[in-house]
Amino acid sequence: MIRRSTLSLAALMALSGTAAAQTVAITNGTVFPVSGPKIERGTVVITNGRITAVGANAAVPAGATVVDAAGKWVTPGLIHSDAAAGTGIGGLQGFGEATKQGQINPSFDLTLGIDPEAISIPLARTGGITTGILLPNGSFLPGVSVAVDYSGSRVDDMIVKAPSALMINLTGGSRAAGGGVRAGTIARLKELFRDALEYSRRRLEYNRAATQPFSAPVDELAALLPALRGEVPVVIAANRRIDIENALRLAREHRLRIVLLGAVEGWKVAEAIATAKVPVIVGPNQDIPNFDGLGARLDNITLLREAGVTVIIAGSDPGGERGLRFAAGNAVRNGLSWDDALKAVTQAPAQALGLPQYGTLAIGSVGNVVVWSGDPFELSSAAEKVFIRGQETSLRTREHELRDRYMTVPPVR
Amino acid sequence: MGVKPYLVAPALVLALGAHEAVAQASTSPPSAETFRDTLSFDRSQYPSTYQRRPNAAVVIRNATIMTATGQELTNASILFQDGKIVAVGNVGTVPAGAQVIDAQGKFVTPGIIDTHSHIGVYAAPGTAAESDGNEMTNPNTAEVWAEHSFWPHDPQIPLAVAGGVTVAQILPGSANLIGGRSVTVRFVPARTVQEMKYPGAPYGLKMACGENPKRVYASRGPSTRMGNVAGYRAAFIQAEQYRQRWDKWLKDRKGDPPARDLKLETLAGVLRGEIGVQNHCYRGDEIAQMLDVAREFGFTIRSIHHGVEAYKVADLLASAGTAASVWYDWGGFKMEAFDRILENLALLTKAGVRSVLHTDSPDGIQRMNQDAAKAMYAGIRAGIPITRDQAIRWITANPAWVLGIDRETGTLEPGKLADVVLWSGDPFSVYSKAEKVWNEGWLVFDRSDKNRQYQTDFNLGQTAPGVGR
Numbered sequence: 001m002i003r004r005s006t007l008s009l010a011a012l013m014a015l016s017g018t019a020a021a022q023t024v025a026i027t028n029g030t031v032f033p034v035s036g037p038k039i040e041r042g043t044v045v046i047t048n049g050r051i052t053a054v055g056a057n058a059a060v061p062a063g064a065t066v067v068d069a070a071g072k073w074v075t076p077g078l079i080h081s082d083a084a085a086g087t088g089i090g091g092l093q094g095f096g097e098a099t100k101q102g103q104i105n106p107s108f109d110l111t112l113g114i115d116p117e118a119i120s121i122p123l124a125r126t127g128g129i130t131t132g133i134l135l136p137n138g139s140f141l142p143g144v145s146v147a148v149d150y151s152g153s154r155v156d157d158m159i160v161k162a163p164s165a166l167m168i169n170l171t172g173g174s175r176a177a178g179g180g181v182r183a184g185t186i187a188r189l190k191e192l193f194r195d196a197l198e199y200s201r202r203r204l205e206y207n208r209a210a211t212q213p214f215s216a217p218v219d220e221l222a223a224l225l226p227a228l229r230g231e232v233p234v235v236i237a238a239n240r241r242i243d244i245e246n247a248l249r250l251a252r253e254h255r256l257r258i259v260l261l262g263a264v265e266g267w268k269v270a271e272a273i274a275t276a277k278v279p280v281i282v283g284p285n286q287d288i289p290n291f292d293g294l295g296a297r298l299d300n301i302t303l304l305r306e307a308g309v310t311v312i313i314a315g316s317d318p319g320g321e322r323g324l325r326f327a328a329g330n331a332v333r334n335g336l337s338w339d340d341a342l343k344a345v346t347q348a349p350a351q352a353l354g355l356p357q358y359g360t361l362a363i364g365s366v367g368n369v370v371v372w373s374g375d376p377f378e379l380s381s382a383a384e385k386v387f388i389r390g391q392e393t394s395l396r397t398r399e400h401e402l403r404d405r406y407m408t409v410p411p412v413r
Numbered sequence: 414m415g416v417k418p419y420l421v422a423p424a425l426v427l428a429l430g431a432h433e434a435v436a437q438a439s440t441s442p443p444s445a446e447t448f449r450d451t452l453s454f455d456r457s458q459y460p461s462t463y464q465r466r467p468n469a470a471v472v473i474r475n476a477t478i479m480t481a482t483g484q485e486l487t488n489a490s491i492l493f494q495d496g497k498i499v500a501v502g503n504v505g506t507v508p509a510g511a512q513v514i515d516a517q518g519k520f521v522t523p524g525i526i527d528t529h530s531h532i533g534v535y536a537a538p539g540t541a542a543e544s545d546g547n548e549m550t551n552p553n554t555a556e557v558w559a560e561h562s563f564w565p566h567d568p569q570i571p572l573a574v575a576g577g578v579t580v581a582q583i584l585p586g587s588a589n590l591i592g593g594r595s596v597t598v599r600f601v602p603a604r605t606v607q608e609m610k611y612p613g614a615p616y617g618l619k620m621a622c623g624e625n626p627k628r629v630y631a632s633r634g635p636s637t638r639m640g641n642v643a644g645y646r647a648a649f650i651q652a653e654q655y656r657q658r659w660d661k662w663l664k665d666r667k668g669d670p671p672a673r674d675l676k677l678e679t680l681a682g683v684l685r686g687e688i689g690v691q692n693h694c695y696r697g698d699e700i701a702q703m704l705d706v707a708r709e710f711g712f713t714i715r716s717i718h719h720g721v722e723a724y725k726v727a728d729l730l731a732s733a734g735t736a737a738s739v740w741y742d743w744g745g746f747k748m749e750a751f752d753r754i755l756e757n758l759a760l761l762t763k764a765g766v767r768s769v770l771h772t773d774s775p776d777g778i779q780r781m782n783q784d785a786a787k788a789m790y791a792g793i794r795a796g797i798p799i800t801r802d803q804a805i806r807w808i809t810a811n812p813a814w815v816l817g818i819d820r821e822t823g824t825l826e827p828g829k830l831a832d833v834v835l836w837s838g839d840p841f842s843v844y845s846k847a848e849k850v851w852n853e854g855w856l857v858f859d860r861s862d863k864n865r866q867y868q869t870d871f872n873l874g875q876t877a878p879g880v881g882r
Contacts, residue, residue: 091745120745288775289568289876290538297877320742326783329843379786379843382794399754403795406754409728409764 022390023047025060026371029069034076034347035360044074046367049389054361067385069371075342076361077130077368077388078376080321081281081349082261082314085120085132086148086158087113090398091320099137103177104192104216107223108136108143111162114155120320121150122397127322128376128383130368131160133353135235135261139169140177140185141192144223145235147355149368151388164353166227169237170247171262172292186246193254196221196228233257233354235281239264239293248276259312259352262286264293267300270307279352280304283315284331301344302335311336312352313344329377341377454673459560461610463599468854470494470508473835476516478502480825481523481810483802491521493831496854501825514849520840522805523825524579524832524852525781526812528691528738529718529771533583533598533606534559536567537775537871547586548593552630553648555618556675557593559583563606566869568876569775574600574858575866576779577834577847580611582816584718585619587693588629590644592619594679595691597816601852602867615817617715618683620645622694622703623749642702649710652680689715689817691738695749697725704733716815718771719743721750724757727764736815737761738771741784741791758785758807759792759799769815770807781808786841801841830854 024046031042033054045053045061053059060066087097087110097113114134124132130150136143144163152158170185178184195214199221205211206218214221226232236247239262248269251258260266260280266273273280282301289296305311315327328341336344350359357366367390374381386393405411471493478486480501492504492511507513534546545562548554563583573581580599585592595617598609626644627635635641655677662670682688690707692714694700700717707714716736717723721744723730723737730737739761744753754760761768770785772778789804813823822830831854838845850858859865863878 090751092748092751093746285776285780287572287779287877288537288539289872291540294538294875295877320745323742326787326843330780330783333844333846377843379783379841380790382790402752403724403754403756403760406724406727406760407795409725409760 022049023052023061023064024067024367024387024390024392025064026067026069026074026369027060029072029074029371031074031361032076032342033361034343035362035365041070042074044361044369046369046387046390049367049391051361051363051365051367051369054363067371072384073372073374073376073381074361075128075370075372075376076346076359076365077370077386078128078324078345079131079133079349079355079359080124080129080314080324080345081133081312081353082135083124083129083132083321084134085124085129085150085321086115086118087134088118088120090119090123096137098134100143103138103140103174104220105136105138105143106141106166107219109146109163110134110136110143111146111155111159114146114148114158116153116155116158119398122394123320123322123399124150125386125388125393126383126395126397127320127324128370128372128386129321129324130370130386130388131355131358132321133164133349136167139171139174140189141220142167142169144232145353147353149366149388151391151393160355160358163226163232164355165233165235165259166224167235167237170243171237171239172243182242182246186250189250191215192221192224193228196224200225227256228254230255230257233259233352235259235261235353237261240291241265241268241295243292244269244273248272248278251276251278261314262293263304264300265295266309267297267303268295270304270309273304274308277310279310279312279348281312281314281349282331284313284327284334284336285315298330298334301331305336305340310348310352311340311344312349313341325376326379329379332377338377452670454670454678459558460607461612462605462607463601463610463612464608465496465853466855467495468493468831468851468856470499470511471514471831471851471854472504472507472511473514473516473521473833476519476521476835477839478521478825479523479801479805479840481802481806482824482826485801491825491833493833493851493854496831498825498827498829498831498833500827514835516835518838519848520836520838520845521825522577522782522834522836522840523809523823524834524850525577525808526816526823527573527578527581527772527778527781527808528716528769528812528815529773530573530581530583530775530778531586531773532569532573532581532775532778533563533565533567534585536564537569547588549588549629552589552626552635552644553591553676554585554589554593555591555648555677555679557585558596558616559585559594559619560596560606560610563596563598563609565603565606565609566871568869568871570600570869571858571867571872573775573778574850574852575847575860577782577836577840577850578778579832579834579850579852579857580813580816580818580822581778582617582691584617584691587619587621587625590621590626590635590641591648591680592621594688595619597818599852601855601857602869611816611818616679616682616688617691617816618679618688620690620692620703622692622699623696624747625693638699642706645703645706646709648676648680649684649706652677652684653710656681656684683712684710686712689815691716691718691815693718695719695721697722699749700726701729704729704735707733715817716769719750719773721753721757723766724754724760725752727761727766730761731765736767736769736811738769738812738815740772740777741770741788743773755788755791756795756797758788759795759797762792762799762803762807763797767811767814768807769811771812782836782840782845783843789841804841
């Protein structure tokens with residue numbers, strides 16, 4: 001079992017240090033630190049990859065590269081909590097790297113399938129997304145998630161945290177893992193949890209072949225242990241009310257630190273979710289009913305927030321995950337406050353998914369900063385500059401190459 | 414030769430006025446005598462039973478009105494009554510008893526039209542039992558009609574209405590080279606598809622290029638793109654002969670009529686220019702191939718659909734008079750969709766192609782205004798000067814043309830049908846919502862009135878209430 005742990009602060013500083021000591025000062029912008037109130041004509045200073053000053057009166061250090069953001073909006077880099085950019089070939093079906101065959105794959109860590117040269121990465125940046133939580137896909141126990149920053153020429157440069165969470169899928173699609181019924185799926189999960197703990201207690205006896213056989217390969221059982229010990233959160237996909245309630249029950253019984261994903265009928269049990277202090281990752285445009293969520297409605301996220309739940313916005317979009325900001329805009333359209341929507345794509349996922357140095361412009365945070373032409377959620381706005389760990393990144397994509405070739409037709413050869 | 418009722422000629426019907434045509438079909442059924450003496454093709458073929466509702470005069474005042482005719486009127490008014498727009502701009506004296514809506518800060522647009530939807534044929538809740546969009550039993554199923562699959566209780570319909578959509582073309586899927594006839598429907602509460610069927614709208618024929626048919630039929634053929642093209646040609650060669658046989662017989666009606674063949678009847682309708690080809694085709698080079706196929710058989714493709722690479726052949730589409738129905742940003746999910754760019758609509762418009770934003774999605778259809786806005790801003794950022802009027806036409810007037818109903822709807826002009834949406838703000842803002850939707854004068858959606866947010870039968874007693882806030 002190879003397990004990477006969270007990069008220490010020192011390691012991260014060392015990484016950004018490789019890009020040489022650098023100071024960037026973004027001045028005159030309307031700054032949304034998320035960790036505090038909006039600042040008019042504010043300055044954000046990033047030194048060696050970290051936020052070192054923020055405020056209306058923050059001084060611009062000598063030698064800093066100055067970015068004049070007059071008339072612009074400045075926010076933390078957005079975090080996509082159900083990201084795919086960096087895996088596969090630009091979304092091409094059949095070329096993905098996030099779905100391993102089979103149903104019991106908690107040890108599946110997709111890190112080594114991440115390609116820093118993937119064409120999807122600059123596309124994500126054009127949407128102001130600086131950090132992605134790459135979730136494994138699949139039913140029941142598809143693997144562990146990996147958090148990456150969307151810059152760097154080697155995968156090790158990109159990793160923020162791996163694994164960042166254990167993924168469990170309790171949607172209707174996982175019924176096959178339990179003999180075709182929901183109760184069977186829960187029972188199977190509990191059996192695996194029991195076996196994992198038993199294995200952890202009796203590892204030596206197991207190695208001496210002195211235990212009863214377990215119900216799954218021991219590497220898979222061992223991969224459940226960090227979650228069972230509360231060391232990493234567990235992202236549980238559940239949409240139907242009873243699946244959400246089953247997830248909450250599991251969390252109680254096994255003392256899991258869970259984050260719900262999907263939660264289409266979350267509004268029906270919003271109080272219970274709030275009481276359990278469980279954050280929820282929601283796709284704000286999900287309103288089409290199916291038998292995994294007949295109660296789908298556009299204001300789900302708003303009702304959850306009103307009940308006191310921490311909400312996170314994700315949502316897959318065939319146009320690419322750069323559309324995350326528009327999902328946030330639609331959440332506002334459907335009743336969420338603008339501030340909560342910004343939190344839901346920055347600070348909230350950072351806190352829920354174990355990236356404490358992310359998602360705000362507080363001093364000490366990682367220097368992931370976006371300068372927008374205006375309101376980031378508006379259809380008319382664009383990300384104009386994207387800094388990741390204090391470095392300005394390219395917003396040029398393969399799409400731009402194609403567009404420029406065909407600005408006139410037939411193209412000039 | 415007289416009217417051939419088995420093929421509704423769009424020009425004729427639109428000239429008559431759609432409702433007169435319906436009245437003919439629905440109020441004078443053939444007598445028993447006629448039934449004995451006529452053949453099936455002489456009788457009405459699955460007529461619309463849609464009925465316009467009488468509506469009292471409505472005046473919306475102080476609005477920004479996006480007419481889709483080139484103008485955006487500020488502090489303007491619109492008056493409509495009994496399903497028809499009476500006046501736009503300055504409405505003069507308000508008729509007695511009119512409902513007057515003050516729309517300060519609000520916007521009015523034509524009803525939104527989607528040229529590419531599978532709502533009703535791939536209905537929610539999305540079980541295999543309702544997978545009725547692809548007759549995957551033969552690469553050419555020109556004989557099937559989407560309306561015979563359409564389920565009027567699909568809960569996706571009211572969700573689309575809440576997004577300001579009044580009319581959509583429901584297409585068969587893209588598994589087949591020739592997938593069958595489309596149907597154009599009004600999104601109104603109904604028990605049957607006939608009650609939704611847009612009166613007099615010409616049929617479309619779904620055709621598909623590229624990866625889907627050759628994948629579905631890999632084992633029996635076609636399994637290649639050249640096999641695809643051979644398949645279209647073989648079908649239309651047969652249709653040419655069929656059309657000649659029938660036209661000859663219809664001229665004097667002497668002797669036995671030729672055998673009726675549903676497949677060839679539809680294809681002959683394409684050759685006569687009565688059925689518009691709606692062609693799923695992603696790649697630019699394949700679009701050029703399809704324009705050649707159409708030339709060989711003497712028809713014009715009404716619209717290319719999906720056209721992720723349409724921008725590469727915008728000049729060819731413009732000179733062929735073929736429209737392009739495309740997404741804002743879908744792409745990347747398969748090889749033929751790999752070269753997606755966000756400026757597709759802008760570049761097509763710049764080249765003079767009749768450009769349409771379509772969805773192919775029960776999700777996307779709820780926010781077509783947003784996708785049009787994003788495509789407009791993408792063009793502007795790239796230095797392609799797209800106007801707001803051009804962008805609103807992508808989801809109103811231009812799709813109306815693709816569906817052959819542009820004489821009746823798609824713009825806000827006196828005399829046109831009252832397909833009208835009142836928006837809470839600029840429809841090109843992410844924060845704006847459709848507040849009221851009138852479908853030919855019928856208020857089918859009112860965000861402030863739960864009783865005007867209709868629920869299909871499927872919705873009752875089990876789905877979330879209404880459309881939220």
